[in-house]
Amino acid sequence: MRKQYSFENSKKLWLEAQDIIPGGSQATRAPLYPEFPTYFKKAKGCRMWDVDGNEFIDLLCSIGPIILGYAYDRVDNAVREIMKDSFQSSMNHPIQLELARLLIEVIPCAEQVRFLKTGTEATQAAARLARHITKRTYIARCGYHGWADMWWYGKTEGIPKAAWETIPRFNGAAEDLENLFKKTNEPFAAVILCPADTRPFTKENYQAIVDIAHRHGALVIFDEVKTGFRTSLGGAQELLGVTPDITTVSKGMGNGYPISAVVGKEEYMRRMPETPTAGTFSVEAISIAAAIETIREIKEKNVVGHLWNSGQRLIDGLNKICRDYNMDEPRAYADPVPSMPRFTWKSGEDNPQHPVHQYFFGECVKYGLFFSQWHVAFVNYSHKNEDIDEALDICDFVMAKTKKYAANISGNANYKKAVVHKSNPVKAAT
Ligand SMILES: Cc1ncc(COP(=O)(O)O)c(C=O)c1O
Structure with missing residues (x-):
């Protein structure tokens, strides 16, 4: 059984930062909530470690720049x-x-x-x-x-x-x-x-x-x-x-x-x-x-070829998971090329705040995969097949949970409306 990470040290720093850093973060993009890691202190290749000692496979690559790998x-x-x-x-x-x-x-x-x-x-x-x-x-x-x-x-x-x-x-x-x-x-x-x-x-x-x-x-x-x-x-x-x-x-x-x-x-x-x-x-x-x-x-090193192959492996794996779980709406695709894969749900395509999106990507982070519904994913040259497969294992595990979650809320009036996180994340933390 996988163990869900805890982010106590990150959360503590993030709350302290509220007094001295506007919004508590210099990173201006999501995920920016206390239940996610907000402080990373080490990274190598395609992996990062946060201040709670949690290890992540990174699929955001600093929102694009890390093309070869961290600490290359x-x-x-x-x-x-x-x-x-x-x-x-x-x-x-x-x-x-x-x-x-x-x-x-x-x-x-x-x-x-x-x-x-x-x-x-x-x-x-x-x-x-x-x-x-x-x-x-x-x-x-x-x-x-x-x-x-x-x-x-x-x-x-x-x-x-x-x-x-x-x-x-x-x-x-x-x-x-x-x-x-x-x-x-x-x-x-x-x-x-x-x-x-x-x-x-x-x-x-x-x-x-x-x-x-x-x-x-x-x-x-x-x-x-x-x-x-x-x-x-x-x-x-x-x-x-x-x-x-x-x-x-x-x-x-x-x-x-x-x-x-x-x-x-x-x-x-x-x-x-x-x-x-x-x-x-x-x-x-x-x-x-x-x-x-x-x-x-x-x-x-034909880095671009490697990025395309790794991205395509991720795309194929995600689509297979969706088929295995009979999730007909989600799909992964090259956006616009396989080195920039996107994973989304039709019903929430224009709405990354859709609760099922939020749940899936949020849970991925909590189990060691840094992945976000707000961006295309980025792979880097240090993602080897084993890393992509490990990422897919996490997605598979999380998809099983997501399916249950979606079934639980599908009758709910908020299903299409989609706001899990309200605008004041500090309040949510306390
Ligand atoms: C296409 C494009 N242009 C410009 C920018 C702005 O770059 P920066 O965030 O380094 O100012 C971005 C950032 O995401 C981008 O994707």
């Missing part, structure tokens, strides 16, 4: 080496050129490169560049691009409407972009899309988006912060064979070290110094050293 020797050794010399100054470090050359070699649209630290910085810099070059303001968007004022949508405290009202969304299909251009009747500076969110995920659709944008005089930005290095070494653009003008990358680039980049065609990138991208830490070379070794390792 080749990457961390390069970091240790650069720390002995110099990694931060008011000028450049020579290894910048190495990383720039690598990115130019692997990303189809890359002819020049600007380094930054986060995905949000990169998308903001790319958008600003497009606005500067075209002397236009409107940007059509599809997907998540970070937390800057311009990318938030709808009325939000602290964000002026002026920041986002010129950034309308399209649904991912080329025809919808065409309609948006017509309907808005404004000149557009750019179209930005996240390939993880833009459907259909086909060469035809993406090429049509590029063609429509260009016909309207707009630049095309692929925001490959999430899909870069994971869908293919050169990102979704390489996989689909469609080349944008500008691309943003981050997450998988440095195996967890904070780095991002705007890359693109020379005719656009050379205009970058005309508009500010001033960052004290853009020269910081710890992350640059990490990124060089991360990208070399991905290239030399």
Whole structure:
């Protein structure tokens, strides 16, 4: 019989943090509740250990960045080496050129490169560049691009409407972009899309988006912060064979070290110094050293092939479990590629708060599998078949419990409504 973990130490720290850290957590994404581990202090490969000594197989990989594995020797050794010399100054470090050359070699649209630290910085810099070059303001968007004022949508405290009202969304299909251009009747500076969110995920659709944008005089930005290095070494653009003008990358680039980049065609990138991208830490070379070794390792070891195989093994295993338990609604699928598997229930597809979702994923965490209904899963190069099979064993065990849980609540009026966790998690803890 499996034993459910307890999170007493995590919970204690989390409650103490309420007084000194807004919301009690620097991690701004779920799961953020006292009955889950909130403090991890060690990680290696595809496993993590929390402050209660619980061991987890990780299927979130820091929401994407951990592409090779935690504490990956080749990457961390390069970091240790650069720390002995110099990694931060008011000028450049020579290894910048190495990383720039690598990115130019692997990303189809890359002819020049600007380094930054986060995905949000990169998308903001790319958008600003497009606005500067075209002397236009409107940007059509599809997907998540970070937390800057311009990318938030709808009325939000602290964000002026002026920041986002010129950034309308399209649904991912080329025809919808065409309609948006017509309907808005404004000149557009750019179209930005996240390939993880833009459907259909086909060469035809993406090429049509590029063609429509260009016909309207707009630049095309692929925001490959999430899909870069994971869908293919050169990102979704390489996989689909469609080349944008500008691309943003981050997450998988440095195996967890904070780095991002705007890359693109020379005719656009050379205009970058005309508009500010001033960052004290853009020269910081710890992350640059990490990124060089991360990208070399991905290239030399067929890491992408491994990620696809591991992801597919997880997808197949989850679907088999659903069949074994006669759960007809849940399904696992590549979103958009097997290295980014998603597991969901039809009835709650747009609602990760559905109680059966909450129950399944919550129980997984309580039995040693770090998995969340709020995100696609991410696998890394250190997930071996045995790890995926062990993860599936936990899912199998939890699915048996979930099935009973679902049967118990299916007659309940809240079944479709779905709010297990209320908005004040501190109260829930006490
Ligand atoms: C496609 C995409 N763009 C931008 C971002 C923002 O990156 P960051 O969280 O590093 O600011 C994210 C983060 O999830 C992302 O997935």
